[in-house]
Amino acid sequence: SSYGLEKDAKTFALADFLDSFCNKSCPGYELIWNSQSHRYQQDLKHIEIDDRDPDNIKTTVYEDDYIIRAGDPMDYIHFPEKALETILENIIANAVAHGFTDPQKHYQIKFDIERDGTTVVLFVSNNGQPLHKDMVPAEVFTYGHTSGDEKHSGIGGYQILEYMRAFGGSAEIISTPDEEYSVTYKLTFKDANPSIQILGQIEL
Secondary structure, X not given: OOOOHHHHEEEEEHHHHHHHHHOOOOOOEEEEOOHHHHEOOXXXXXXXXXXXXXXXXXXXXXXXXXXEOOOOEOOEEEEEHHHHHHHHHHHHHHHHHHHOOOOOOOEEEEEEEEEEOOEXXXXXXXXXXXXXXXXXXXXXXXXXXXXXXXXXXXXXHHHHHHHHHHOOOEEEXXXXXXXXXXXXXXXXXXXXXXXHHHHHOOOO
């Protein structure tokens, strides 16, 4: 169940959300997020091209009208912020409970974004212990399923998938036990990225 969060869904910049989410103290692990790599690096002015006459193409540049300013976030999603916060907190809780087992190790949770047209994908990876070799990654999303630790209910993983599906997205886990970041959650948000849609309508 999405617990009545439908009314709270709104369009917001994912980079701004992650800036706020990652700006907190996390004893025992570090949140890694490169905000600048997901923001525009230069201004984009409003330009109109009149090509009705191929022999006399006219370009008008509106000097004080900007479509994009340097530093503006690139990626937007339509989703309840509280639901996304809960999803990320559950992902982190799973990593802390099952992956961050060595008190001497410096653990990290890394965030990254990829985009494909109007689809935005958020990757959340950690460098903790890999998934158990006999565990199928999708089982993390099964209600009540745990790694065998009776202290944990197994509900957090189920809630991640439930929330993503409730708002038109999807979730999956990528297990790469031989790599530094051995567990990655892939969260896909569809019908997102209005900034890309706007840019697609502009002739440059």
